[in-house]
Amino acid sequence: MKSESAEAPKIILDLCGGTGAWSKPYTTRGGYSVTVVTLPRYNMFDIRLEGGFVKLWDNIDKKEIEIRASEVYGILAAPTCTMFSLARTTAKTERDFEGGLKLVQKCLSVIWYCRQQQASKLKFWALENPMGYLRQFLGRPPLVFSPNDYGDNYTKKTDLWGFYNIPTMRRRELTEEEKLKCAINNRDLPQLPDDYIMPEGWNAKAARRSMTSAHFAEAFYKANK
Numbered sequence: 001m002k003s004e005s006a007e008a009p010k011i012i013l014d015l016c017g018g019t020g021a022w023s024k025p026y027t028t029r030g031g032y033s034v035t036v037v038t039l040p041r042y043n044m045f046d047i048r049l050e051g052g053f054v055k056l057w058d059n060i061d062k063k064e065i066e067i068r069a070s071e072v073y074g075i076l077a078a079p080t081c082t083m084f085s086l087a088r089t090t091a092k093t094e095r096d097f098e099g100g101l102k103l104v105q106k107c108l109s110v111i112w113y114c115r116q117q118q119a120s121k122l123k124f125w126a127l128e129n130p131m132g133y134l135r136q137f138l139g140r141p142p143l144v145f146s147p148n149d150y151g152d153n154y155t156k157k158t159d160l161w162g163f164y165n166i167p168t169m170r171r172r173e174l175t176e177e178e179k180l181k182c183a184i185n186n187r188d189l190p191q192l193p194d195d196y197i198m199p200e201g202w203n204a205k206a207a208r209r210s211m212t213s214a215h216f217a218e219a220f221y222k223a224n225k
Contacts, residue, residue: 011032014038016038022212074125104127151219
C-alpha cells in the first residue's frame with residue numbers, strides 16, 4: 001500500500017536533450033520524473049505554454065503531454081550550437097544568429113514560464129553551449145568548464161548559464177596521447193544509448209560528439225538534486 005506521505009517524483013525537463021546524457025543521473029535515481037524534450041518525439045517549437053501547463057506534442061504516440069509548470073523541479077537546456085560555434089569556419093552558409101537564437105529563446109521561455117508561477121517549485125535551471133558567440137547575447141556565464149575538469153579524458157570549453165549550484169570539480173590531467181587526440185578532434189566517443197531514436201538526417205558521429213560528459217552530468221546532479 002502506498003504511503004500517503006510519499007512525495008511525488010521531482011519533475012526534470014531536459015530541453016534539446018538529445019540522447020539524455022545530461023539528465024541520465026536523474027533518470028537512473030529514484031524520486032525523479034524526467035522528460036527529454038528532443039527530436040524526433042518532441043519538437044521544441046511545438047511547445048505551448050498556457051493555462052499553467054507546459055504542453056508537449058508527442059510526434060510518435062500522437063498525443064499531447066501536459067506538465068504543470070509550477071511542479072517542474074529542474075530544467076536543463078542545451079540548444080543547438082551550430083550558429084554560435086567558434087569552429088564554424090568552413091561552412092558554406094553564413095551564420096544565422098536570428099535563427100539560432102529562436103531555439104535559445106524557446107528554452108528560456110519555458111524556464112521563465114515555469115518560474116513565474118506563483119507556486120513554483122523550480123529549484124534550478126541551466127543552459128549549456130560550447131564557448132562561442134552565444135555569450136555575446138547572454139553575457140558571461142557563471143561557469144566555464146572543460147570535461148576534464150570533472151574527470152573526463154578530453155577538453156571542450158563549455159559555457160553554463162543559469163541558476164544552479166556549481167558542481168565540484170575533480171580535474172583530470174590528460175596524457176600526451178589524449179592531448180593529441182583532442183588537438184586533432186579525434187577523441188574516443190561515447191556510444192549512443194540503445195533506446196536513442198536518431199532524428200532523420202542526423203549524423204551518428206555528430207550525435208555522439210555532442211553528448212554531455214558523463215562525469216560532468218554526475219557532478220551536476222550531486223550539486224543539484
